[in-house]
Amino acid sequence: xxxxxxxxxxxxxxxxxxxxxxxxxxxxxxxxxxxxxxxxxxxxxxxxxxxxxxxxxxxxxxxxxxxxxxxxxxxxxxxxxxxxxxxxxxxxxxxxxxxxxxxxxxxxxxxxxxxxxxxxxxxxxxxxxxxxxxxxxxxxxxxxxxxxxxxxxxxxxxxxxxxxxxxxxxxxxxxxxxxxxxxxxxxxxxxxxxxxxxxxxxxxxxxxxxxxxxxxxxxxxxxxxxxxxxxxxxxxxxxxxxxxxxxxxxxxxxxxxxxxxxxxxxxxxxxxxxxxxxxxxxxxxxxxxxxxxxxxxxxxxxxxxxxxxxxxxxxxxxxxxxxxxxxxxxxxxxxxxxxxxxxxxxxxxxxxxxxxxxxxxxxxxxxxxxxxxxxxxxxxxxxxxxxxxxxxxxxxxxxxxxxxxxxxxxxxxxxxxxxxxxxxxxxxxxxxxxxxxxxxxxxxxxxxxxxxxxxxxxxxxxxxxxxxxxxxxxxxxxxxxxxxxxxxxxx
Ligand code: ADP
Ligand code: GLC
Numbered sequence: 001x002x003x004x005x006x007x008x009x010x011x012x013x014x015x016x017x018x019x020x021x022x023x024x025x026x027x028x029x030x031x032x033x034x035x036x037x038x039x040x041x042x043x044x045x046x047x048x049x050x051x052x053x054x055x056x057x058x059x060x061x062x063x064x065x066x067x068x069x070x071x072x073x074x075x076x077x078x079x080x081x082x083x084x085x086x087x088x089x090x091x092x093x094x095x096x097x098x099x100x101x102x103x104x105x106x107x108x109x110x111x112x113x114x115x116x117x118x119x120x121x122x123x124x125x126x127x128x129x130x131x132x133x134x135x136x137x138x139x140x141x142x143x144x145x146x147x148x149x150x151x152x153x154x155x156x157x158x159x160x161x162x163x164x165x166x167x168x169x170x171x172x173x174x175x176x177x178x179x180x181x182x183x184x185x186x187x188x189x190x191x192x193x194x195x196x197x198x199x200x201x202x203x204x205x206x207x208x209x210x211x212x213x214x215x216x217x218x219x220x221x222x223x224x225x226x227x228x229x230x231x232x233x234x235x236x237x238x239x240x241x242x243x244x245x246x247x248x249x250x251x252x253x254x255x256x257x258x259x260x261x262x263x264x265x266x267x268x269x270x271x272x273x274x275x276x277x278x279x280x281x282x283x284x285x286x287x288x289x290x291x292x293x294x295x296x297x298x299x300x301x302x303x304x305x306x307x308x309x310x311x312x313x314x315x316x317x318x319x320x321x322x323x324x325x326x327x328x329x330x331x332x333x334x335x336x337x338x339x340x341x342x343x344x345x346x347x348x349x350x351x352x353x354x355x356x357x358x359x360x361x362x363x364x365x366x367x368x369x370x371x372x373x374x375x376x377x378x379x380x381x382x383x384x385x386x387x388x389x390x391x392x393x394x395x396x397x398x399x400x401x402x403x404x405x406x407x408x409x410x411x412x413x414x415x416x417x418x419x420x421x422x423x424x425x426x427x428x429x430x431x432x433x434x435x436x437x438x439x440x441x442x443x444x445x446x447x448x449x450x451x452x453x454x455x456x457x458x459x460x461x462x463x464x465x466x467x468x469x470x471x472x473x474x475x476x477x478x479x480x481x482x483x484x485x486x487x488x489x490x491x
Contacts, residue, residue, distance in 0.1 A: 007043040010485045014048040015127045015151055016144035022056045023109050026314055027395045028144060028174045034262035038478035040092040047136065049127045052086055052097035054105045064088045064097060072129050074122060075192035083126045085134065098126045117182045121190040124150040131164045139489045141167045146180035149216030153197055156219050168488040171220035175392055176234050176241045177318065180212030181205055187212065214246055221488055223254040226393035227414030231256030239390055257481060258417050259393040260474035261402060268403050273375040280468045283404045284461055294380030298364040300337050307336045307453050310381035312374050312396050315344030320387035320410060325351045326439040331446055332362050339377055341366045378403040383449050387442045391415050401467035407431035408445050427459045430467050
């Protein structure tokens with residue numbers, strides 16, 4: 001406590017579209033949960049502003065307290081919209097949920113762009129209006145991804161002469177693939193933003209379309225993304241998703257800060273989902289029990305001698321699943337089992353179901369979203385593959401390492417920054433890596449992993465222990481965000 005109070009205090013509003021444990025579809029939800037908690041430890045006063053989706057579990061809905069309500073005009077709709085504020089406080093972080101049934105009554109946070117464009121225009125504006133309403137004016141407004149992309153734009157236009165207009169803004173890119181692009185009249189209609197922001201330097205994408213993320217990047221005081229390598233990659237045509245020029249133009253305010261994981265949520269010593277808890281000291285004794293329990297749970301052949309490879313992922317084009325599906329028959333050599341956990345594109349779901357049918361007992365396809373099962377795979381597998389086409393940071397390789405499971409990754413984005421390749425001569429490194437996006441190279445990396453596992457278990461076990469000891473917590477990265485906040489508010 002003493003140390004904390006010596007640090008300079010800053011107030012920060014996080015604005016984003018998902019946050020564990022209320023609503024999560026991927027890593028953004030983990031970051032929105034973990035980073036604010038860590039910032040509280042660094043003497044930040046943090047409020048997280050989220051939509052009050054109907055799909056938030058009842059246990060949290062019941063704990064929310066009514067904080068107030070007001071009506072807000074929106075764009076050219078000629079209507080006033082209800083904005084309710086429901087509040088929930090947990091471990092020093094205040095969560096304010098923006099309530100509006102019309103926009104947030106769907107079962108899912110993301111529906112389709114036609115609906116998502118108006119709802120996130122509404123959300124971005126309502127979040128700023130709610131800060132004014134509550135008279136809580138933060139030093140920093142920290143926005144996340146395109147859903148909050150209009151916030152920096154509103155801040156410097158419609159809100160510039162209101163109290164919240166004093167705040168400085170940061171926009172963090174978690175995934176550049178999604179940008180909130182729609183025709184200019186529609187975005188103008190819903191956002192009510194002045195004509196001057198619809199130019200090629202800001203919101204305008206081309207003759208027809210506007211781009212909400214692009215506008216936010218232009219107006220934010222700082223841009224960050226979730227790894228150093230991705231910060232570089234997005235300025236190239238290969239990874240820039242057509243914004244590489246815009247990002248190069250703004251590169252002076254762009255920085256990469258790698259994600260961490262929350263050691264409270266991810267701790268094999270206390271994790272209630274596991275068959276057997278373990279730590280660095282006894283991982284070699286207890287990991288096997290988790291492997292056997294996992295095989296049993298999934299109907300795989302129960303044999304501790306098998307090499308078990310996990311894959312936990314949204315099943316989308318980003319994640320390198322076409323490489324995986326191309327090599328499954330070669331990977332399943334009689335000594336290897338593969339476990340897939342994920343939902344997403346039908347094409348991948350069907351491929352993995354087909355493999356499960358064809359290779360019963362050695363291939364398991366869990367086409368579902370299941371937190372507890374994810375924890376058991378991190379603990380029970382020997383290796384976890386993340387062969388992504390692009391990966392801004394990636395959290396699954398961090399979870400895996402922390403659970404003593406060796407990552408097999410493509411050298412891109414945060415995967416490159418967090419997994420040092422195994423060196424067979426010195427035994428150094430954290431995992432097995434490959435560079436170009438080719439199925440043969442993924443297979444080769446898997447085979448290199450197997451060779452060490454089956455012929456040099458001593459070295460393998462050393463890597464397991466090194467990975468568990470590696471610092472993948474939020475500590476370091478949260479300090480970098482705090483430094484950035486201080487840089488923007490140098491008083
Ligand atoms: P992305 O954000 O691109 O989906 P990340 O690696 O950053 O990728 O984060 C993914 C997060 O979602 C991790 O916490 C991972 O454990 C979790 N996850 C992904 N798919 C599933 C699933 N089917 N069931 C449970 N957790 C999942
Ligand atoms: C995105 C990225 C992922 C990153 C996560 C959290 O969803 O795809 O790589 O880890 O955001 O920043």
